[in-house]
Amino acid sequence: MAATVIGAEAAGGRLEEFEAMVLPFLDDAYTLARHLTRHEFDAQDVVQEASLRAWRHFDGFRGGNPRVWLLTIVRHTAYTWLSRASHRATEALDDVGDDVIAAAAQADDALAVSEQRAVVSRALAQLPRESREIVVLRDIEDLSYQEIARVLGVPIGTVMSRLARARQRLRTILSGSER
Amino acid sequence: MRCDDVLPLLDGYIDGELSMPESESVASHLAVCSSCSTEYAARLESVSVTRGALQRDVAPDMLRSRVRASLREAAAPRAAPVVVESSRRRSLVANRWFPISIAALFCLVVGGGWLAAHRQSSEGAIVEEALESHVRSLIGEHLVDVPSSDQHTVKPWFAGKIDFSPQVPKLDSLGFVLVGGRLDYLHGRPVAAIVYQRRRHVINLYSWPETDAGPATPEQIDRNGYHLLHWGRDNTEYWAVSDVAPADLRAFEVAFEQAR
Numbered sequence: 001m002a003a004t005v006i007g008a009e010a011a012g013g014r015l016e017e018f019e020a021m022v023l024p025f026l027d028d029a030y031t032l033a034r035h036l037t038r039h040e041f042d043a044q045d046v047v048q049e050a051s052l053r054a055w056r057h058f059d060g061f062r063g064g065n066p067r068v069w070l071l072t073i074v075r076h077t078a079y080t081w082l083s084r085a086s087h088r089a090t091e092a093l094d095d096v097g098d099d100v101i102a103a104a105a106q107a108d109d110a111l112a113v114s115e116q117r118a119v120v121s122r123a124l125a126q127l128p129r130e131s132r133e134i135v136v137l138r139d140i141e142d143l144s145y146q147e148i149a150r151v152l153g154v155p156i157g158t159v160m161s162r163l164a165r166a167r168q169r170l171r172t173i174l175s176g177s178e179r
Numbered sequence: 180m181r182c183d184d185v186l187p188l189l190d191g192y193i194d195g196e197l198s199m200p201e202s203e204s205v206a207s208h209l210a211v212c213s214s215c216s217t218e219y220a221a222r223l224e225s226v227s228v229t230r231g232a233l234q235r236d237v238a239p240d241m242l243r244s245r246v247r248a249s250l251r252e253a254a255a256p257r258a259a260p261v262v263v264e265s266s267r268r269r270s271l272v273a274n275r276w277f278p279i280s281i282a283a284l285f286c287l288v289v290g291g292g293w294l295a296a297h298r299q300s301s302e303g304a305i306v307e308e309a310l311e312s313h314v315r316s317l318i319g320e321h322l323v324d325v326p327s328s329d330q331h332t333v334k335p336w337f338a339g340k341i342d343f344s345p346q347v348p349k350l351d352s353l354g355f356v357l358v359g360g361r362l363d364y365l366h367g368r369p370v371a372a373i374v375y376q377r378r379r380h381v382i383n384l385y386s387w388p389e390t391d392a393g394p395a396t397p398e399q400i401d402r403n404g405y406h407l408l409h410w411g412r413d414n415t416e417y418w419a420v421s422d423v424a425p426a427d428l429r430a431f432e433v434a435f436e437q438a439r
């Protein structure tokens with residue numbers, strides 16, 4: 001049934017192996033994509049595209065940490081996606097966004113556990129992308145400096161200085177919003 | 180260590196990412212330097228607030244289904260999914276009809292039950308087509324032609340595109356948010372697809388006029404993690420497809436029938 005609904009026969013065990021290894025990190029992928037795109041539905045498109053890219057490059061994946069590998073691909077996909085999407089950001093598509101965002105906002109409000117969570121989320125969303133992604137990778141995804149270095153493709157020293165700067169920015173915004 | 184050497188290491192210290200000797204030097208400096216230890220306390224507090232407040236998102240179920248579906252599509256031996264899709268679909272239908280038409284002929288010869296058999300088989304075809312359409316609407320960027328949460332925008336949009344006026348009740352208060360409408364094709368004819376959302380799940384409601392619409396009591400069909408609910412009312416055929424829990428789909432049908 002699956003095959004008739006969705007397509008021809010799947011490529012058997014290899015796909016299953018990929019799904020078992022990579023799909024457990026879909027939450028991580030979605031989290032990073034959502035913070036990079038700052039949009040729930042854009043994030044879904046990015047994660048879908050990234051999953052397909054990952055699948056296409058699965059043969060080249062030689063061990064290592066699948067979560068770090070997937071996040072690296074998600075990040076690349078998000079950047080490509082954002083550069084592609086920027087020119088049409090203000091066009092008709094916004095109508096789609098507004099409706100869906102309104103619906104999503106309702107759900108988010110219902111889920112917002114605390115005022116503090118909303119405040120911090122908003123502050124994070126204001127950070128430049130370079131700062132935002134490193135805070136997400138460290139303080140939400142809980143990656144080590146080494147892992148972050150691999151996702152970002154920079155030396156560990158850069159991770160440390162970028163993270164310190166990003167947290168400093170976040171602190172500045174948060175101390176401003178307290179008043 | 181001097182303050183200027185310590186400050187760049189504070190975040191690494193907080194994260195436990197320093198080497199043992201570095202970490203010890205920072206600790207002994209903090210014990211004697213009040214300005215650095217004030218800075219350290221401020222950073223530590225801010226980091227713990229951030230980490231406490233921000234949580235990992237949970238990927239919506241709809242995304243999971245989309246990813247799985249598109250992976251299967253991609254893993255299929257053939258490329259060029261769009262072209263292949265329509266031809267594959269046609270051949271599927273053709274293949275399915277061949278044995279069925281023999282069965283139907285047999286029923287006719289034996290006498291009786293032909294209508295029932297015909298109805299059953301055409302229903303099977305609709306199940307397949309509705310599921311394909313639902314999954315396709317989630318995979319592509321084509322969930323809706325007319326994106327709107329306002330039924331007074333969605334309903335008139337179909338005028339002139341389709342030979343009937345679909346029911347588009349607003350069900351937000353019942354937890355089914357109107358997302359928009361789409362023109363689709365099922366059962367060899369254009370149909371209205373009204374799209375609702377239940378939390379993170381999408382519900383496609385297909386409808387079209389049918390003199391022999393049925394059944395009055397909704398019939399539930401489960402396939403591959405998706406659920407279909409099928410019913411007929413006032414010479415209109417309704418098919419709701421979603422991956423929401425069956426109970427939610429039932430609730431949707433009740434809400435829809437009460438509101439329309």
Ligand SMILES: [Zn+2]
Nearest residue numbers: 182212214215
């Ligand atoms: Zn000092």
